[in-house]
């Protein structure tokens with residue numbers, strides 16, 4: 443199984459979905475490390491409940507962003523992780539960090555990209571009158587939420603949806619597509635080309 447590090451900042455429900463999938467016998471990846479930039483992230487305890495090493499690396503412990511990212515990189519290197527999965531990691535990564543893991547770092551985002559990059563995606567989708575919303579797993583590149591798309595799932599918007607009710611259904615879809623996308627990357631069924639496109643094996647739908 444390909445070793446994976448998961449970066450979180452909070453609840454860690456997507457991390458939990460990746461861990462649950464990775465415990466299945468034929469799943470091609472295993473979670474070897476969880477890192478949070480927030481010491482009180484609920485996801486840290488959740489990971490430890492599964493016996494997975496989970497560490498807090500708070501930004502406030504470091505003088506600069508490069509120093510913080512160096513500490514995160516060192517922890518990743520020590521774990522042997524080959525793939526990085528961002529799961530609600532709410533920190534903008536430097537170009538240097540992104541380059542280091544180019545083609546090996548993926549993110550889950552709560553909208554059908556390229557619509558609604560950034561924050562507050564559910565309320566923005568509702569304000570825009572979208573009848574369809576959803577979620578995206580993509581390779582991480584320097585431009586935030588613009589990396590090549592690996593997997594998406596659409597969620598229909600109900601007339602009486604609130605940001606809360608909509609986000610719950612989108613989250614369920616996130617928990618389906620993130621393990622699927624990670625498995626595709628770990629199996630080599632998708633990769634990022636030099637010119638920044640997602641290349642899929644022919645048979646993948």
Ligand code: GAR
Pocket residue numbers: 450451452453454455456457529530531532550551552560561613616
């Ligand atoms: C998820 O909805 C994820 O898509 C989103 O944060 C939430 C984290 O929930 N990520 C972003 O908005 C990234 N910009 P979780 O901690 O329960 O997985």
